[in-house]
Amino acid sequence: MGTIMGVYLPCLQNIFGVIFFIRLAWIIGTAGIVQAFFIVFLCCSVTFLTSISLSAIATNGVVPGGGPYYMISRNLGPELGGAVGVLFFLGTTVAASMYITGAVEIFLLYILPKAQYFENMYHNFRLFGTGLLCMLGLIVFAGVKVVNKFALPVVIAVIVCIICTFAGVFWKANGSESLQFCMVGDRPVNLVGFKEKFGYEPECTAEGLREAFCQNDENGTMLCDPYYLRYKTSKRFSIKKRPAITGLLNGSFFDNLWSKHLIPGEVLTKGNKNKEPKPLPHSLYVYSDSTTSFMKLIGVFFPSVTGIMAGSNRSGNLRDASRSIPLGTLGAQLTSSFICKIIIYFGYGN
Structure with missing residues (x-):
């Protein structure tokens, strides 16, 4: 040869x-x-x-x-x-x-x-x-x-x-609308977990996701996730579906410049995780299941x-x-x- x-x-x-x-x-x-x-x-x-x-x-x-x-x-x-x-x-x-x-x-x-x-x-x-x-x-x-x-x-x-x-x-x-995911502000929603828990896939609206972020406590009081409540009526960051493939011409390149290292249990978010409220235990966001760092990613x-x-x-x-x-x-x-x-x-x- x-x-x-x-x-x-x-x-x-x-x-x-x-x-x-x-x-x-x-x-x-x-x-x-x-x-x-x-x-x-x-x-x-x-x-x-x-x-x-x-x-x-x-x-x-x-x-x-x-x-x-x-x-x-x-x-x-x-x-x-x-x-x-x-x-x-x-x-x-x-x-x-x-x-x-x-x-x-x-x-x-x-x-x-x-x-x-x-x-x-x-x-x-x-x-x-x-x-x-x-x-x-x-x-x-x-x-x-x-x-x-x-x-x-x-x-x-x-x-x-x-x-x-x-x-x-x-x-x-310019992106594609063929693949979308549900977002509450800057946080993606765990629709797979929602379907496993409630048996159906909800609409990506404030009312449709109510069960995912609001729950009655022991006294019967309705408790809602503070982040969900903030963006429930927000005009800038609404609760809606967003394209997973945003395209090179839509500014995603600059959004992905810097690292987003997480530890287990932290919420995946596009914004500043330190300044945003912590989620309630029942909130169906997407959570990190592993710890990442520069050296660990080199090993992977x-x-x-x-x-x-x-x-x-x-x-x-x-x-x-x-x-x-x-x-x-x-x-x-x-x-x-x-x-x-x-x-x-x-x-x-x-």
Whole structure:
């Protein structure tokens, strides 16, 4: 195999994994565009330096089969090579589990929710994940040639998805009314929780959401959420549906510049959470279920930029490994880093 099929495309395929597609939007929405840029920059810088080191080792003589383990053990000693080999094996195993779980999540939550067999979502992950793992195991067991036949269509699908992301930015530059959510002032309403609690989906009006924010206490006195009461009659921030896709031309880019880190139990809000009244316990807003910070988001995103070893793993199947590994690995790393940074500004800035 040459540089493109043997190194560049496999690396690109591994780098653009599930985190890139199903977690990057959440990372940018939480960290803001400014912090998200530095998260991507730091993670990509680590893999870029690693790619340079790998390239230096790959060009230091002939590279036969054995991949990174062989190159490191022959250049830096068998002790270091063995330690890296064990870590690389464990990392690849965990990464495979992460990719399978992400694929099952996309399938069950977005593509075909009716396929859920158990009420407990974790049991569904185990069932479908085991089946997918068996399928992938059979493909890998068949050999490198069969893996390459499956790899090319998958890479094409990934590239088409990325192109669609950029196309959608300009196609829906003015926003879209096809997807909407209910807002009370600057706070989204948990309509899913409302339907589970009361058995129907309410109208996004002050009267329709009354049960979600007003409740009788032990003495029979009606208590209403103070934030709900403030915007019940407000003319500036009314209770209404708003488009989820606002578009790049409607100022959302500047609204998403800064971070919105939360701790468990805090209300998701677009305004200043410190100056707004705290919600009553029964209020059906959208609450944070996890603590986020700059370093934690780096930990979530970093696996998305790994995968640069995919090409060097096939050193035994390359025509000229000493040439293909540096060119393909660095090319894939730079390409993915560029696309990630562009998507932060144009793909998820709207």
